[in-house]
Amino acid sequence: MSDPFVIVGGDAAGMSAASKAKREDPDREVIVLERGEWVSYGACGLPYYVKGEIDDLEDLVAIPAERFREERDIDLRTGHEVTAIDPEARTVTVSPTDGEPYQESYDDLLIATGARALDPPIEGRDHEGVFSLQTMDAGREIRAFVESTDDLDSVAVVGGGYVGIEMAEAFDAHDLDVSLFEMREHVLPPFGPSVGDRVAAELRDNGVTVHTDTRVERIAGDDRVTGIETEDETHDADAVLLAAGVEPRTELASEAGIEIGPTGAIATDADGHTSHDGIYAAGDCTEATHTVTGDPAHVPLALTANRAGRAIGSTVGGDPIPVGEIAGTAVLKAFDLAAGRTGVIDEERAREAGFDPASVTITAPSRAHYYPGGDDIEITLLGDRESGRVLGASMVGTEGVAKRLDTVATALHEDLTAQELSYLDLSYAPPFSPTWDPVLTAGKVLASTLE
Amino acid sequence: MSDPFVIVGGDAAGMSAASKAKREDPDREVIVLERGEWVSYGACGLPYYVKGEIDDLEDLVAIPAERFREERDIDLRTGHEVTAIDPEARTVTVSPTDGEPYQESYDDLLIATGARALDPPIEGRDHEGVFSLQTMDAGREIRAFVESTDDLDSVAVVGGGYVGIEMAEAFDAHDLDVSLFEMREHVLPPFGPSVGDRVAAELRDNGVTVHTDTRVERIAGDDRVTGIETEDETHDADAVLLAAGVEPRTELASEAGIEIGPTGAIATDADGHTSHDGIYAAGDCTEATHTVTGDPAHVPLALTANRAGRAIGSTVGGDPIPVGEIAGTAVLKAFDLAAGRTGVIDEERAREAGFDPASVTITAPSRAHYYPGGDDIEITLLGDRESGRVLGASMVGTEGVAKRLDTVATALHEDLTAQELSYLDLSYAPPFSPTWDPVLTAGKVLASTLE
Numbered sequence: 037m038s039d040p041f042v043i044v045g046g047d048a049a050g051m052s053a054a055s056k057a058k059r060e061d062p063d064r065e066v067i068v069l070e071r072g073e074w075v076s077y078g079a080c081g082l083p084y085y086v087k088g089e090i091d092d093l094e095d096l097v098a099i100p101a102e103r104f105r106e107e108r109d110i111d112l113r114t115g116h117e118v119t120a121i122d123p124e125a126r127t128v129t130v131s132p133t134d135g136e137p138y139q140e141s142y143d144d145l146l147i148a149t150g151a152r153a154l155d156p157p158i159e160g161r162d163h164e165g166v167f168s169l170q171t172m173d174a175g176r177e178i179r180a181f182v183e184s185t186d187d188l189d190s191v192a193v194v195g196g197g198y199v200g201i202e203m204a205e206a207f208d209a210h211d212l213d214v215s216l217f218e219m220r221e222h223v224l225p226p227f228g229p230s231v232g233d234r235v236a237a238e239l240r241d242n243g244v245t246v247h248t249d250t251r252v253e254r255i256a257g258d259d260r261v262t263g264i265e266t267e268d269e270t271h272d273a274d275a276v277l278l279a280a281g282v283e284p285r286t287e288l289a290s291e292a293g294i295e296i297g298p299t300g301a302i303a304t305d306a307d308g309h310t311s312h313d314g315i316y317a318a319g320d321c322t323e324a325t326h327t328v329t330g331d332p333a334h335v336p337l338a339l340t341a342n343r344a345g346r347a348i349g350s351t352v353g354g355d356p357i358p359v360g361e362i363a364g365t366a367v368l369k370a371f372d373l374a375a376g377r378t379g380v381i382d383e384e385r386a387r388e389a390g391f392d393p394a395s396v397t398i399t400a401p402s403r404a405h406y407y408p409g410g411d412d413i414e415i416t417l418l419g420d421r422e423s424g425r426v427l428g429a430s431m432v433g434t435e436g437v438a439k440r441l442d443t444v445a446t447a448l449h450e451d452l453t454a455q456e457l458s459y460l461d462l463s464y465a466p467p468f469s470p471t472w473d474p475v476l477t478a479g480k481v482l483a484s485t486l487e
Numbered sequence: 488m489s490d491p492f493v494i495v496g497g498d499a500a501g502m503s504a505a506s507k508a509k510r511e512d513p514d515r516e517v518i519v520l521e522r523g524e525w526v527s528y529g530a531c532g533l534p535y536y537v538k539g540e541i542d543d544l545e546d547l548v549a550i551p552a553e554r555f556r557e558e559r560d561i562d563l564r565t566g567h568e569v570t571a572i573d574p575e576a577r578t579v580t581v582s583p584t585d586g587e588p589y590q591e592s593y594d595d596l597l598i599a600t601g602a603r604a605l606d607p608p609i610e611g612r613d614h615e616g617v618f619s620l621q622t623m624d625a626g627r628e629i630r631a632f633v634e635s636t637d638d639l640d641s642v643a644v645v646g647g648g649y650v651g652i653e654m655a656e657a658f659d660a661h662d663l664d665v666s667l668f669e670m671r672e673h674v675l676p677p678f679g680p681s682v683g684d685r686v687a688a689e690l691r692d693n694g695v696t697v698h699t700d701t702r703v704e705r706i707a708g709d710d711r712v713t714g715i716e717t718e719d720e721t722h723d724a725d726a727v728l729l730a731a732g733v734e735p736r737t738e739l740a741s742e743a744g745i746e747i748g749p750t751g752a753i754a755t756d757a758d759g760h761t762s763h764d765g766i767y768a769a770g771d772c773t774e775a776t777h778t779v780t781g782d783p784a785h786v787p788l789a790l791t792a793n794r795a796g797r798a799i800g801s802t803v804g805g806d807p808i809p810v811g812e813i814a815g816t817a818v819l820k821a822f823d824l825a826a827g828r829t830g831v832i833d834e835e836r837a838r839e840a841g842f843d844p845a846s847v848t849i850t851a852p853s854r855a856h857y858y859p860g861g862d863d864i865e866i867t868l869l870g871d872r873e874s875g876r877v878l879g880a881s882m883v884g885t886e887g888v889a890k891r892l893d894t895v896a897t898a899l900h901e902d903l904t905a906q907e908l909s910y911l912d913l914s915y916a917p918p919f920s921p922t923w924d925p926v927l928t929a930g931k932v933l934a935s936t937l938e
Contacts, residue, residue: 048922081857081917095857327912338922339915347910360910367914376914406532406546438919439890442926445912446894450901459798459811461778461896463818463827464790466532468889471499471789475893 039065039141040111041352042128044118044288045148046070047077048338049319051099052345053146053352054110060353066110067140069130071117074172075101080338082175083202086182087209093176121145121292123312144314144352147289147302148345151282151320151336156194158278160255165275169199181275182210188274189213192264194252195279196223198368201235203277204244205371215245215271217252217264226366227377230397230416231432238373282336284321297323299334308348308359316352318344318359327361327449328379328427329389335364363428365445367438374437378445379428381418386427391420393427396481400474402435404466411435415478417444417454419486424453426482429475436468443475454483490516490592491562492803493579495569495739496599497521498528499789500770502550503796504597504803505561511804517561518591520581522568525623526552531789533626534653537633538660544627572596572743574763595765595803598740598753599796602733602771602787607645609729611706616726620650632726633661639725640664643715645703646730647674649819652686654728655695656822666696666722668703668715677817678828681848681867682883689824733787735772748774750785759799759810767803769795769810778812778900779830779878780840786815814879816896818889825888829896830879832869837878842871844878847932851925853886855917862886866929868895868905870937875904877933880926887919894926905934 041057043050046068054066068075074097081096090096104110115133122128127139153168155161167178182188191207193200196218207214216223216239222232223239223246236246247266255276256263264271284301295311297303302317304310306325310317319341323332344359351357367376380386386393395418403410413433419426429444431437447457458479464471472480492508494501497519505517519526525548532547541547555561566584573579579596582588604619606612618629633639642658644651647669658665667674667690673683674690674697687697698717706727707714715722735752746762748754753768755761757776761768770792774783795810802808818827831837837844846869854861864884870877880895882888898908909930915922923931 078855078857078917078922080915080922081855084858084917089859090857098856337915339912339927342922343910357906358910360912363912365912365914367916367919369916369918374919378912378914404529404532405549406529406541407535408540436890438914438916439887439924440893441914442891442894442911442924443897445914446897446901446903449907449911450897450903452897452901455808456900459794459809460893460900461790461811461814461816461829463816463829463889463892463896464531464788465818465820465889466529466535467820468818468825471529471531471793473893476790 039126039143041066041144042140042142043068043146043148044128045150045319046075046112046114047148047150047319048341049345050146050148051076051104052342053148053318053349054104055108056346056349057353058108058110060350060355062109064353068110068112069116069118070112070114072171073114075104075112075114077172079172082169083199083206085175086179086203087206093172096172118288121288123292123315126314144316146348147315147317147321148319149285149288149321151284153278154280154283156278156280158252158255160257160261161278163255163257163261164259165261166255166278167275168278169203182207190215190273191275191277192217192271192273193277193279195281196248197279197281200279201239201368201370203279204239208242208244215247215264215273217247217250217266219249219251221249223248224375227375228381228416228430230414231375231377231430234414234432235370235373235375238370242371282320284334284336286321289317289321297332299323299332301334303332304359306358307351307356308344316348318348324359324362327363331389333362333364335362337366361449363445363448365441367441372434373432374434375432376437376441377428377430378441379448381416381428381430383418386418386420391427392422393418394421394485396478396485398474398478398481400477401470402433402474403468404470407466413437413440413474415474417478417482419454419482421486424455424483424486425451426454426457440475454479454486458483490577490594492517492595493591493593494519494597494599495579496601496770497526497563497565498599498601498770499792500796501597501599502527502555503793504599504769504800505555506559507797507800508804509559509561511801511806513560515804519561519563520567520569520579521563521565523622524565526555526563526565528623530623533620534650534657536626537630537654538657544623547623569739572739574743574766577765595767597799598761598766598768598772599770600736600739600772602735604729605731605734607729607731609703609706611708611712612729614706614708614712615710616712617706617729618726619729620654633658641666641724642726642728643668643722643724644728644730646732647699648730648732651730652690652819652821654730655690659693659695666698666715666724668698668701668717670702672700674699675826678826679832679867679881681865682826682828682881685865685883686821686824686826689821693822733771735785735787737772740768740772748783750774750783752785754783755810757809758802758807759795767799769799775810775813778814782840784813784815786813788817812900814896814899816892818892823885824883825885826883827888827892828879828881829892830899832867832879832881834869837869842878843873844869845872845936847929847936849925849929849932851928852921853884853925854919855921858917864888864891864925866925868929868933870905870933872937875906875934875937876902877905877908891926905930905937909934
C-alpha cells in the first residue's frame with residue numbers, strides 16, 4: 037500500500053479533496069492536518085452570523101469533523117500545524133497543539149493553507165475594539181462584542197471590498213452608526229466604477245457613511261479605540277473592522293522551494309500540480325488560470341477552492357479531473373442590491389492581455405415591461421473589437437442579478453462572441469424576464485459596438 | 488431603388504424584422520401587412536391581464552402602431568390581409584378591410600403569420616361562455632366576461648400547457664372554482680413528469696382541481712355552457728377556456744408552393760430563407776434548428792420569433808445574421824412556483840436523435856444551507872453516455888429557477904459535457920446560491936452517472 041495522501045488545511049479545498057479521494061479510492065489513507073479546530077466551514081457566512089441572521093456559529097459548518105472521521109474514514113487531525121515540507125524525503129513536519137512534533141510521510145501532498153486577512157500597517161491596530169474577520173473565532177468575538185458592549189454607538193469599517201460591505205450591513209443591523217473607508221476611488225474596485233458607485237449609494241441610502249478615495253492613517257485611542265484618523269479628519273468610532281483584503285498563505289510552500297507564481301500565490305498547472313512531484317495546491321493560497329486571458333490569476337473565492345480540491349482528490353484517487361479555469365465570477369448582496377462581475381471588465385487590464393476592448397452599459401427591466409414588480413438591471417459588457425468576443429460583465433440591481441451573471445460566465449468559458457451571446461435561447465416568461473433578456477440586450481448592443 | 492421589403496404579419500417577428508431592416512437600410516421601403524388592428528403586442532401577458540395584474544390591454548403593446556409609422560418610417564398597414572403569394576411574379580394579393588383587393592410587389596418577402604389556437608373537435612365548443620385565448624380581443628372579452636357575469640362560479644380549463652396553467656391562476660384570482668383538464672398523464676408534457684406533477688400539486692394547493700389523463704368529450708349546455716363531460720363524469724362549469732395548444736398558420740405559404748417542414752411548420756434555412764428565392768419566414772409559423780439534435784423543431788415562443796425577425800431584417804437590410812438555433816428553453820410561473828425546461832429532456836426523444844441518454848434528478852437549496860429564506864430547486868439533467876454531453880434540463884422551485892435555466896441553455900449551445908458544466912465558474916454568495924450552485928451539483932451527479 038502506498039503512503040498516504042496528506043492534506044495541509046481542513047477548509048473548503050482540503051476537505052473537498054479528502055472526501056473525493058476517499059470516494060474514488062476508499063482504501064487510500066487520507067490524513068488532513070488542520071492547525072485550528074474548525075473544519076469545512078463557510079467563512080462567507082460570517083457577516084450574516086455577525087448580523088444575527090444566523091443564530092449559531094456551528095450552522096456555518098457544512099460537515100462536522102466527526103462525520104469526516106466516522107462516515108468518511110478520513111484521518112482528520114485538528115490542532116495539528118504543519119511547519120515544514122521536505123519534498124525530497126516526502127515528509128511533512130507536524131506540530132500538534134498537545135504533543136511533540138513528528139514527521140509524517142506522504143505519497144501525494146495537498147497544500148491548502150488558504151489566505152489571511154491583510155494586516156495593514158496602521159498605527160493603533162492593537163487597540164481594544166479593533167477586529168478583522170479572519171476566522172470563525174473572530175466572527176464569534178465580533179458578535180459578542182457588538183451584543184455585549186453597552187456604550188457601543190459607532191463602527192468604522194476599513195476597506196470597501198466584499199467583507200467590508202457585508203460587514204457594514206451587519207453592523208447597521210445592530211443600529212450602529214457605520215462608516216466605511218475605501219482608499220480607492222470607488223468601493224468594490226474589481227466590479228468597476230458604475231457598480232461601485234451604485235453600491236455606495238445603496239449603503240448611503242441605508243445610513244452608512246461612505247468615504248472613498250480616503251486612506252486611514254491611524255486608529256485613535258489609548259487602550260480602547262476612539263476613532264479613525266484620515267489625512268484630513270478624525271472620525272469617532274467605538275470599534276473598527278479591518279477589511280483590507282486577503283493574501284495567500286504561501287510560506288510553507290515557498291520555504292520548501294515550491295514555485296510561487298506571478299500573482300504571489302502558489303503556481304499550479306491545469307491539474308493543480310505545483311512545481312514539485314506529488315505536491316498539489318488548491319484554494320485561496322493558489323493561482324488558477326483565467327478563462328479569458330489564459331494568464332494565472334489569484335481570485336480567492338469559495339467555489340474555486342471547492343472545485344480545485346475536489347478535482348485534485350479525484351486525480352489523486354485515480355480519476356484525473358482538471359481543476360478548472362476561473363472567470364473571477366463574484367456576486368454580493370448590499371442591503372437590497374445585488375452586484376456582480378465576471379471575466380475582465382477593466383479596459384486597461386484587457387489591453388494588457390492583448391485585447392482591443394470596447395464596453396457598453398445598458399439598463400433593462402428584470403421582468404416584462406407590463407408585468408408588476410421587478411426592477412432595472414444595469415449591465416456593463418466588455419468585448420474585444422478584433423475577435424468580437426465577450427470579455428466580461430458587471431451587473432447591478434435588486435432582482436435577478438446573481439444568476440444572470442452565470443450566463444455570461446458560461447459564455448466566457450466558451451469564448452462566445454457578443455453576437456453569439458445575443459442569440460442564445462434564454463428563458464422568457466413575463467414574471468421573470470423581458471422577451472429579450474437583459475443579457476441578450478447587452479449582447480446585441482455590444483455586438484453592434486464591436487462591428 | 489429596389490422593390491420593397493414586404494412583411495406579412497405585424498407581431499413579434501414581423502415588427503422586429505421591419506424595425507431592424509429600416510435601421511440597417513433607412514432608404515429601403517418596408518411595408519407591413521397586418522390583417523388585424525393590434526401590432527407588436529405581448530400575447531404572453533394576456534393571462535396577467537385577465538388576472539387583473541395588468542390594468543389596460545394597451546399596456547401589453549411594446550410599441551404602438553403610430554410610432555412604427557412616424558418614428559421608424561415603416562409603411563404599416565393594419566386591417567390588410569394577405570390572401571395569396573405569387574413567387575413567380577414576386578407579388579402578394581392584399582385584401583384590405585375597407586377597400587378593394589390589390590397586388591403589392593416585393594423584392595424580399597417575410598411570412599410572419601404566426602400560429603392559431605388549436606380548435607379541438609369538441610361538441611359544444613360554440614356555446615356562450617366558451618373561449619380561447621387566441622388574440623388580444625379574446626383576452627379583453629374573457630376579462631369582461633369574468634368581471635361582468637354575475638352568476639359565474641366555476642371555470643373549466645381544457646389543456647394543461649402554459650396557457651392553461653397561467654389562465655387557471657388568472658381565473659383563481661377572481662375567486663372562481665377552477666378545474667383543469669389535461670388528456671395526457673401530466674400537465675406541461677414538454678417539461679417532463681416530475682415537473683408536471685409538482686406544478687399540478689401547486690395548482691391543487693391553490694384550490695384548482697386538476698384532472699390528468701382525462702379527455703374532454705363534450706361541452707354541456709344549451710345556449711350557454713353548463714359543464715364539461717369526460718368519459719366518466721360531468722363537471723359543472725359556467726365558462727370554459729380551450730387551451731389545447733397552437734398550430735402554425737401555414738396556408739398562405741403552402742398554397743404558394745413554399746416547402747412545409749417535417750414538423751408541419753414552414754421550413755427555413757439558417758438565415759430564415761424558405762424554399763423560395765427572396766421569401767423568408769419567421770416566428771410561430773416556422774421551424775427552427777434545434778441546437779441539441781440539429782433537427783428542425785417547432786417551438787412557437789416569443790424570443791424565437793423576435794430573434795428570427797430581427798435577424799432577417801438585418802439580412803435583408805444588408806448585414807446578414809443567422810436566425811439562431813433554439814434549445815426549446817421555456818419557463819412559466821404557476822402561483823408561487825417556477826417551472827422550466829431547455830433542450831431534450833425526454834429519453835425516448837433523445838434516443839430518436841441518436842443519443843444514449845441517462846438522466847439524474849437532484850434537489851439542492853437555492854441559497855447557502857445556513858442562509859435564511861430560499862427553497863429547494865429540483866433539477867433533472869439528461870446527458871449522453873457516449874459523448875458525455877448535456878442534452879437538456881428541467882427545473883422547478885420557488886426561487887431562482889428561470890435564470891438558472893439560462894446557464895444550461897448556454898451550455899447546450901456549446902455542446903458542453905456534464906463534467907464541463909459542473910466546473911463552470913458560476914456566481915456564489917450565501918444569499919443567492921450554495922457554493923456549488925444547484926446547476927453545478929446536477930452537472931457533477933450527471934457526470935458520474937455518464938462515466
